[in-house]
Amino acid sequence: AQSVTQPDIHITVSEGASLELRCNYSYGATPYLFWYVQSPGQGLQLLLKYFSGDTLVQGIKGFEAEFKRSQSSFNLRKPSVHWSDAAEYFCAVGLSGGYNKLIFGAGTRLAVHP
Amino acid sequence: GAVVSQHPSWVICKSGTSVKIECRSLDFQATTMFWYRQFPKQSLMLMATSNEGSKATYEQGVEKDKFLINHASLTLSTLTVTSAHPEDSSFYICSARDTYLQETQYFGPGTRLLVL
Numbered sequence: 532a533q534s535v536t537q538p539d540i541h542i543t544v545s546e547g548a549s550l551e552l553r554c555n556y557s558y559g560a561t562p563y564l565f566w567y568v569q570s571p572g573q574g575l576q577l578l579l580k581y582f583s584g585d586t587l588v589q590g591i592k593g594f595e596a597e598f599k600r601s602q603s604s605f606n607l608r609k610p611s612v613h614w615s616d617a618a619e620y621f622c623a624v625g626l627s628g629g630y631n632k633l634i635f636g637a638g639t640r641l642a643v644h645p
Numbered sequence: 646g647a648v649v650s651q652h653p654s655w656v657i658c659k660s661g662t663s664v665k666i667e668c669r670s671l672d673f674q675a676t677t678m679f680w681y682r683q684f685p686k687q688s689l690m691l692m693a694t695s696n697e698g699s700k701a702t703y704e705q706g707v708e709k710d711k712f713l714i715n716h717a718s719l720t721l722s723t724l725t726v727t728s729a730h731p732e733d734s735s736f737y738i739c740s741a742r743d744t745y746l747q748e749t750q751y752f753g754p755g756t757r758l759l760v761l
Contacts, residue, residue: 567752574651574738575689575752621688625750631742632679633750635688
C-alpha cells in the first residue's frame, strides 16, 4: 500500500541554521511528490513539487527538495532558517492516474529558536 | 492565482443540527475537489473526492450519508455535515485540482467546526 513516512515529529533549530526534513515514501509507480507547509489554524501552502526531470527542485521561501529514487526519499532543505518558518510541514505523494489522490505523511512540526 | 476559499472559516453548532461548508476555486476551474479532515496535531485524512456533475467517491470508513458532498459547478463544492455530533468537531479542509494542471491540488484555508 502507498504510504509516506516523516520520521521526525518535532524538530527545533536555531534561526540561521540549516534545515533538513526527511520524507520517505512507498509507492510502486513513479510518484508525484509534494511538500506543503501549514501555519497554525491555516490551510496548506504548496512549497514545491516534483513530477519528473531534474531531481533537485526549487520552491518558494528558499526551500528545495531532492528526489532520490534509490532511497525512496524526498527530503526538504533550507540553508538558513528564519523565525517565520516555524510551522507544520507535510510531505505528500500524489497517486498517478485516476484523480491523483494525495497521501500525506504525519507531518513534522518545526520550531525555530531566536 | 490558484486561490481556494472556504466558508465559513469557523462554525459552532448544536448537536443534531446540520452544517454546510463551501469550497470555491476563485480563479480556475476545478473538475475535481477533495475534502479532508484534520484532527489536532495530526495529518490530513482524505474523506472524499468530489467530481463536478457526478457522485462523490468516499474513502473507506467515511459515512456518505453523514457527510453529504455536492459539486454542482466547476468552481464550487459543498460538504454538509448532517446531524452533527461532538465527535464531528474537527478542521475540515478542501482542495481543488486545476482542470488543466491536474497534478497539483490547491488547498483552502480550512473550516473549524465545533459541535456542542
